[in-house]
Amino acid sequence: TDDSSFCLRIFKIIVIGDSGVGKTCLTHRLWSGRFPEKSEATIGVDFREKVLEVEGEWIKIQMWDTAGQERYRKSMVQHYYRGAHAIFYVYDVTDERSFQSLPVWIEECRRHSRGHDVPSVLVGNKCDLHGASRVSGDVARKFAELHGMPFFQTSAKNPQVSDNPEDILAMVAQRLKNQKPLALNPPLGTEDLCAPNTEKRGACGC
Numbered sequence: 001t002d003d004s005s006f007c008l009r010i011f012k013i014i015v016i017g018d019s020g021v022g023k024t025c026l027t028h029r030l031w032s033g034r035f036p037e038k039s040e041a042t043i044g045v046d047f048r049e050k051v052l053e054v055e056g057e058w059i060k061i062q063m064w065d066t067a068g069q070e071r072y073r074k075s076m077v078q079h080y081y082r083g084a085h086a087i088f089y090v091y092d093v094t095d096e097r098s099f100q101s102l103p104v105w106i107e108e109c110r111r112h113s114r115g116h117d118v119p120s121v122l123v124g125n126k127c128d129l130h131g132a133s134r135v136s137g138d139v140a141r142k143f144a145e146l147h148g149m150p151f152f153q154t155s156a157k158n159p160q161v162s163d164n165p166e167d168i169l170a171m172v173a174q175r176l177k178n179q180k181p182l183a184l185n186p187p188l189g190t191e192d193l194c195a196p197n198t199e200k201r202g203a204c205g206c
């Protein structure tokens with residue numbers, strides 16, 4: 001047998017954001033290719049993993065779909081962030097409040113990742129809806145630039161109308177695999193902050 005097949009690098013991605021923005025649906029879309037008919041509030045964390053081939057290397061992606069509701073997440077917060085290689089910050093494009101909450105999520109991440117800024121992407125979800133209070137794409141893009149994150153607008157329900165969630169994951173996986181910053185043009189002075197957290201990289205028993 002080929003021993004290298006048991007020697008996968010593992011990358012942990014956590015999905016963060018207010019309750020109801022669609023974290024579970026996005027994760028479900030990525031793992032099953034479908035939009036779930038029913039989605040209930042996540043309690044604690046929902047954990048999925050899969051093996052992806054990226055440019056000839058098989059890597060294992062672990063996706064941690066976290067609870068947005070405070071009462072379902074309190075005791076788990078440390079576990080979410082420990083060893084995370086990347087974060088999807090998700091907001092709902094029809095819900096201004098979920099966008100306004102982002103600095104709080106970013107701050108929480110900083111507190112728990114011991115001074116490291118974990119490479120992140122900003123994902124506006126529910127682009128298939130045309131609600132009155134849509135968060136401006138330009139404003140969100142500027143926010144993402146300010147924080148050195150690539151920005152995507154997507155829909156777990158109807159990926160055709162927007163960036164495809166699978167493409168977002170593929171891009172993140174490719175950058176993690178190559179240990180490149182997630183943002184193409186990190187803002188001046190933040191290059192180190194965008195570098196992948198390599199401390200727990202390569203969880204390989206070989």
Ligand SMILES: Nc1nc2c(ncn2[C@@H]2O[C@H](COP(=O)(O)OP(=O)(O)OP(=O)(O)O)[C@@H](O)[C@H]2O)c(=O)[nH]1
Nearest residue numbers: 019020021022023024025039042068126155156157
């Ligand atoms: N129209 C539309 N609805 C969506 C989309 N994504 C999620 N939803 C709906 O939004 C609601 C909340 O989705 P969830 O995925 O459970 O939200 P969550 O962020 O995981 O919520 P918590 O687990 O409480 O943190 C559900 O009713 C979904 O059907 C989307 O892309 N488009």
